[in-house]
Amino acid sequence: MLNPYATFDCLSIGAKLQASLGNVAPTELQLFAYLSCLLSLYRQRPVAEWGYSFAGTEYGAPFSPEINSAITQLIIEGLLFEEDCYLKVTDEGQKEYRILLSLSQNAQREVFLEGACSSLLALPISIVREALHSEPGLRSALKLNSTRMLLSEGNPEMRMLYKQFETLGQAIGMKVDNLMIPSVVWLTYLSQFRTTADIQENLPCQK
């Protein structure tokens, strides 16, 4: 059974990244779905409301089985097209995205997806990827060189993430409409912070 939220997120993120990058890699769909989920936490929505879960891989990348299954199914249905390891949202896929967007539960998540993808206006995708390696959960997976569930309430990484968002909120304000702003400010900090932290901890730099 496909997860309807993951299906919508794949089409929405795919359409947005395709507009700015020309195409999208499956790992980028995973990355921006995760960033969108983090922005929903910044807005103080419970993690359970996101609708699907993520694990952090040993390479410090987020992975959701629901997103993975949605990609496979969307390719089978002709809504995504695979070419040279990259995906494109087909015309049918764009049409489906617009239809799904009209549903209220999807319209509510669109603000997070839009905030995450708009970060590419101010940051190159390589920086977004590298910055997220320093997000507490992914950093921990990378450091321990093992796959772990992300965003589990009560674990130390989650507490650290909430603390980071609290500080971010103090600086910018929780009520900021455009989530591109906290996203870019936070990612820029992580990308700068990572350099020193990596030197101290001798962590490999993932590209």
Added chain:
Amino acid sequence: MSEVDHNALAFYISHYMTVIVREHGLQGEEVLQKIIEVVREIYKWVEPETFRGPITVFKTLNGDQNLLPVEGAQTILDLRTLSQDVHDCFALQILSSGRFLLWKGLKPNPLELSGRAVVYEYRDRTERFFANKKEKEVTKVVPSAASAFSVRTFSDLRMALDEYRTKMVRQSSCRVLARAWYDDKRLFFINGPEHFMRDSLTHFLKCSMRGDVEVRPEQNMDESHPVDIKVTWMCNRIAVIEIKWMGKSKGENGKINQQYWPTRVREGAKQLAEYLDMNIQQVPLHVTKGYLVVFDGRRRTVIENTQLISREHGLHYQDEEVDFSPRYHEIRDDFEVPIRMFMEPICQ
């Protein structure tokens, strides 16, 4: 509060986006995103690396206000025309109608404008935003890029070439490139190794460059001027890559048939400068940049029957740069610093 949180808070507070939101509130948020979108569009057609500036872009907060004398302005609809219309500095006001007011050669005071607008300024590879008399520099997350908002074309290519040098060339790790060697110890090239070098680099660039970009080997600038690789972006950017090699090559009979030294590379630089001159005439609307890539397989005291080499002799040239004269990369904006890629032998 922990030390890290304190540092983070200080960073967040001083970020240009935070300052704009703090100074201009919700209106500032909307205007900021619009300005970034427009600046990105401008840089599709104007290459910031070739501009000293200032380039000033602003949008007023309450509708369209005249902050600069409109008499000197020209209304434009399509930012593509900037590739022809502007040369060093200009100011652009974004209007609500989707049109723009352009002042060529104008250098307004951004602080003065910032009371009733959000203002972006680019000046000699540094970018700043201004809001309500506050000024904040844009953090350079990619140090090699002239602008954080430019289409990643030339800076992406330079990064890809640096990566290619480290990952593929140094140890001849690319299988295609490995075929350029005559012997297992990598002392001599085969006769005419250029096409393996070109194919290896073309393949690497095709795999590593993202977006609307086309990488093609051996493109003719005209009948007598082929370039080794041409990279074309769908916006108006072109990179031409000229490949030269240094070292000795052997023919099938095992005899040294060619040996190239820095003189050959200097000739390559001159040739590339000539391509670029010709290109300006052929495609004046495009921004073109030339790249000289040098595969350096020089070894010390290697003669025809040499089969082994010491570390000292094998790596003798690894840090010996080519001295160019003229130094095109210093006197021309369209000539990138030559990239020498030393290829290690297998030493004793």
